[in-house]
Amino acid sequence: MQQQLGQSTQLPAIKLNSLISYPTKAQVGKKYLLTIDVQTDETDVAWPYPEEEYEISLQLNLRPFFSYQSLVGHTPAIILHRFGGTYGPAEFILTANTEEVPTGTIKITFRNAAGLTIAYFELPCEIRQEVEVTSEQKRVARVTPSTENRPISPASLTTVIPPYIEEVEQQLQQAGWTIIEYETFKSRAWGRNTQSDPDPLFISFVAVKSLPLYPHDYVLLINEEIVGFVKTQHPNEPLNNGAKTVPSSSLAETLGEECKYALVPFVYDATGSKIQSTNKLEINPQCREIAMFHRPETLQRWIDGVPDMFALSNSLFRSRIQNLPSLKKGTLRPYQFEALQALEQSLARQHTRTLVQMDAGSGQTHTLISSIYRLLKYGNAKHILYIVDSPSAAGYAMSAFEQSVVEQDDQNDEPDSTITFTDSFNVHYVQSFNHRTNLNPDAHVYVAMLEDIYPLLTDHLNATPSYDWNENDGPLPVAYNNNLPIEYFDAIFLAESEYVQYNRWKLLLSYFDATIIGMADHVSEETLEFFQHNLVYPRQTKEEVRQHLSRTIKSIRNLLRRDAGLAGDTDRLSQLTWLLFLKNLDDFEMTQEEMYGQNYKPILEAPYRWRDWAACENLSDRRTGDELLTFVNADLTHYLKSLSGENNRDIRTIVSTIFQGTSNCLKSGYVLCDVIDNLNTINFNSFDIVEAMSIFYETMLREMRDSAGDSGEFYTPRPVVHFIVDRLNPRLGELIMDPACGTAGFLIEAYTRMSKQVRTAEQQQLLLDSLIGIEKKSTPYLLAIMNMLLHGIESPNVIERNALSVNVNQIPDDERVDIVATNPPFGGEEEEGILNNFPAGMRTHETPLLFVQYIMALLKRPGGRAGIVMPNGFLFRNGIANRVKEQLLTQFNLHTIIRLPHGVFAPYTSIPTNMLFFDAGDDFYLARTRTTTQEVWYYEISPPEGRKIYTKTRPIQDEDFQACSKWWDERVENAHAWKISIDEIIKNNYNLDFKNPYPRSEV
Secondary structure, three states: OOEEEEEOOOOOEEEEEEEEOOOOOOOOOOOOEEEEEEEEEOOOOOOOOOOOEEEEEEEEEEEOOOEEEEOOOOOOOOEEEEOOOOOOOOEEEEEEEOOOOEEEEEEEEEEEEOEEEEEEEEEEEEEOOOOOOOOOOOOHHHHHOOOOOOOOOOHHEEEOOHHHHHHHHHHHHHOEHHHHHHHHOOOOOOOOOOOOOOOOOOOOOEEEEEEOOOOOEEEEOOOOEEEEEEEOOOOOOOOOOOOOOOOOEEEEEHHHOOOOOOEEEEEEEEEEOOOOEEEEOOOOOOOOOEOOOOOOOHHHHHHHOOOOOOOOOOOOOHHHHHHHHOOOOOOOOOHHHHHHHHHHHHHHHOOOEEEEOOOOOOOOOHHHHHHHHHHHHHHOOOEEEEEEOOOOHHHHHHHHHHHOEEOOOOOOOEEEEEHHHHHOOEEEOOOOHHHHHHOOOOOOOOEEEEEHHHHHHOOOOOOOOHHHOHHOOOOOOOOOOOOOOOOOOOOOOOOOOOOOOOOHHHHHHHHHHOOOEEEEOOHHHHHHHHHHOEEEEEOHHHHHHHHHHHHHHHHHHHHHOOOOOOHHHHHHHHHHHHHHHHHHHHHHHHHHHHHHHHHHOOOOOOOOOOHHHHHHHHHHHOOOOOHHHHHHHHHHHHHHHHHHOOOOOOHHHHHHHHHHOHHHHOHHHHHHHHHHHHHHHOOHHOOOOHHHHHHHHHHHHHHOOOOOOOOOOOOOOOHHHHHHHHOOOOOOOOOOEEEEOOHHHHHHHHHHHHOOOOOOHHHHHHHHOOOOEEEEOOHHHHHHHHHHHOOOOOOOOOOOOOOHHHOOOOOHHHHOOOOEOOOOOOOOOOOOHHHHHOOOOOOOOOOHHEEEEEEEEHEEEOOOOOOOOOOOOOOOOOOOHHHHHHHHHHHHEEEEEEEEOOOOOOOOOOOOEEEEEEEOOOOOHHHOOOOOOEEEEEEEEOOOOOOOOOOOOOOOOHHHHHHHHHHHOOOOOOOOOOEEEEEHHHOOOOOOOOOOOOOOOOO
16 A cells, blocks of 8 residues: 655655555454554655654554554554665554454554654454365465455465565575465474374475564474574665574474574574574674575584584584684794784684785795685585686696695694695585586585686576676676585685686675685785775785884894804804895795695705704704704704705705805804894795895894995885886896896896796796896895795806906807896995906996996897996096996997986985996997997986975885886977987087986976
8 A cells, every 4th residue: 555654744755655464354362463564665765854764653443353452572653764664563462352243444544743644544354253264375365455264374464575575585495495384384284294104295494484473584494393583674674683583482382393492593684685694503603694595404414513502612614713723833934824823813703704915925825725724624614615816826726735735633733744635635626617517515625716616606598708797797697506505615715816806706706605715915905895804914014024124133133242253243244144044945945845745855954944943833842052053053054065956056056155154153052042033033925025135134234334334235226126127128038137136136026027928847947047146245145045036036046256357358248148237336446356357448446337347348239238227426427437438328329317316225325326228239330330329318207296305214116117117118308308419428528417407397
C-alpha cells in the first residue's frame, strides 16, 4: 500500500510502501505476531526534512478480533531515518478472541509527530473455531491476500515480500541450503531421519522460514540441529555488525529441535546485497562482510572442531592464528624475522588484510613461504592461494616451494636440511582452467595468477573476458561457484602486491572469506587502500636509515676506542669493514640458499658463516671473550685465507685475497662481541641497498674523520647517479667502467637498467662481464664487493688498485671501454710515481685533472662516451687544466655541461659541481676539422621554487632532473639552457665557466 508522508502538513512528500504482517484468518484463543514497517519507494529522492529522523506513531483498533500488547523491547512506533529505511518494524503480540468473529476489518492509523493522520488502513480479518491446514505452500501466498484456508502461520499473513528477502533466499539456496516453511517443518512433511526408520526424503541442510516470531528471518539446521540464524534487513538499514546474539533456547522451543551450544553459533545479517557473518565458535569472534553464505558442509566441519564454545582454544583457523607458537629465527634473516613477527601480530589482532613491505632481493619469497608453512602447520589452514603476476613468477614460486627447507618441530628447533616444504605439504600450480573446472582438493597451496582463478568464478555468458578489460569497465564481475565456495581458501597471499590491478580484481579478491596477506617492494596509495592502510612492516625512510647508522657507528666507535689493539681511526675503520663484509656475505648466501635450495654451493661452510659464530639464535652457542678471539684469530682467519676459486673473479678467490692482508687487531673478545651485536642491528635490506651502503661508508668517514684525510671522498647522491646512467643509456654488450667506483653505485645502476634487456643465461653472463670497477682504498672496495653481491652479482669484477697507475699512452685497444660513469675524488694529490703515467706537459698532482686524461685514454674510438662529475674549478682553471680542456674539446665532443646548484653534495662539501658528458671523436673526422666539439650546451638545474640551495635534510631528488631529461633530446634555448660555440670557447682561452645569460628572475 503506497502512501505519501507530508500530505497533511504541507511538507514535501515522500512515497512509502507499508509492510504489514498479520493473520487474516485466526484461530480462537491463539497468539500471533503483528509487524508494521515502511520503506521508501523513491530511493533517489533527497531527504526533504531538517531532522535526521521522522517518527510515525501507530493507533490500532483491533477489536473485536484481537487484544494486543507491544513486543518487549520494541517501541510501538516506526522511526524513519534520512537514509530511507527504519530502525526495524513495530511488533505486537496478538491474542485472538475466545469466540468466533465473522469477517470484518481491523483498523491501523499512521500519525506524524504533530498528531496528524498520514495513512489509514482497514484490513480484512476473521476468527474461527478451527482453521483448516492445507499442504500447499506457495510463495505467492506471502505476496497477496488469499481467501483460501491457510495454516495458522505467517504463510497465511497478508505480507508483501520485499525483493531483498527473495535475494537472500536465493543466496541461501545457492550455498546449498533447502528452504522449508515453518509449518511444513513442524508437520515433518519433509521427512525425519532416525536410525531405526531412515526417511529417503530427509534433508540434511535446512533453512526454516516464516517462524511466528521471525517472519522474515531464517533458522539454519544441519541434521535437525540448530546451527545458524539469518536476520534479514532492508538494504537502507545499517547492519548490526554482528552485535546480535541469539540464544538457542527460544529457537529450540519454537522448532522442537536441539542446539549443541547455548548460543546459536553462526549468525548472519543479510540485505540481499550485503552479508555480514559472525562465527561465535571462534575465539574473540569478529563480524566480517562476506560475499555469500557459507556452505552447510563447512559449518558442520567447524562445529566438529569445537566441542566447547567457551573453551580457551579450538581448532578453527581464525582461532589458531590468534595464538601461534613463538616464532623461531632458524634460517630467517633478522629483517625477515621482524617482518614475520609483525605479520603474525596483525593476524592475532584479526586484521583481515595485512601488507608487508620488503625490498626485492631481500628474501620476500622465503618470508612468505615461512608464513604459509606456519599457517598450515600451526594455524590448521586447509587451503592457501599464492598469487603471482606472471608464468615465470609462478615457475620460480614452485621451485622455491620445492627447495625451501622448513624447520622441524623438535626440541632444539634445528632445521632438517633433508626436509623441504613440499615434503610436508602439497603444492599445486593452477594453469588456465576452463569454466567451472575444479581445483585439486588434495593440494594445500595453489600457485596461480588471478587470470587463472577468474574462469572458475565467471558466468561465461555474461562476464567480460579478463584479457579484454580496461580501467573504465570497473571490477570484473564474478559468479558463485558451489565447487569453489567463499570459504575454500583460509588465506590468500599476494606475492607481488604492487603489480595487482585492484580495480580490476576487486570483486574476485573480495569473493573469498579469506585472510589476505600482501608483499610489496613499492607501496602505492591504491595498494594501501586495498589493505585498509594496515602496513605492518614498512620500509625505513632514508632519514631513519641515516639516523640508525649514525647511532650504530658512534656506538661501535666508542667500543673500539676501549680496545688497546687499535692505534687510531684507520685501524678502527679497517676492523669494522671486514666484520661488515662477513655479515653481508652471509646475507648474500642466505638469499642464494632461498633461491636455489640444496642446489646452491655455499661460499663459506659451517661453522665459519656469520650466522654460526656471530649471529647465533641460541645464546648458549655463542662464543665470547678469549674463546671468541681464539676462534677468529686462528680458525676463522686460516679458513678464509685458504679459500680458492676457479679464477680471480670467483668470490672465494676474492675473499681469500682480502684476508691475506686483513687480520683481527682487537685484543678483547668482549669488545669484539659487543661490536658484533651492534652490527647485527643493521638491516641493509630494509632500504635501497646501494644508498644504504653509501650512507654507511660516508657515515664511517665522518665519524672516523682522520682516516678519510683530504681525499675529497664523498657519496654521490642517487639522483645524480640515476641521471648520468640514464643519459649514457648503456646497452647490453657494452663495457661500462667506473675507475673510482667507491661503493659501486654507478655500476649497480647500470646493472639494474641493463638487466631489463636480458633474455637468456648467455646474455646474463654477458651483462656480468660488462661491469668493471676500480677502487683505490680497501674500505670502499670491500663495500663495493658487498654491494654487488647483495644485488646478485656473484662474481664482481672490481679491482683494488689506483686506476691512475696505468700509463695512459699504453692502454691497448682491447682494454678500452664503451662507457665511463664516475665521480672521481675532488681533493688529494697523487704521488710522483703516478705522474709518470701521463705525458710530459700534462702532469699535475691534482687528481681530477689526471682522471679526465685517463678517461679520455680509456674510451673506445669512435663511439665511446662518458658522464662524469667534476668540481667547478675545472671549468675556469688555467695551466695544465687549460691543456686538458683543449685536448677534451679537440679530440672529443663535449656536448653537454649540467651545472648543479649549491648543496647537492651537502654536508660533505660546498664545492659547486658540474656533470660533463662527452663522446670520443672519429680520427678521420678530426683530420678535416680543428676540433671535434662544435658547440657546448649548458643546462642549469635550479632548486625547487622557494629554495636557494639543497641541504642534507632536503636533498636533490629525481624529480629535479625531469625537466632536463625532457629537454635533452629536443634542445632549445630557454631560461635554463644555452649554448656556446667552440669559437667563443677558444677565444675565451678554453675557459668553460659560462654563466646563464638569462636574468635570474626568469630562471
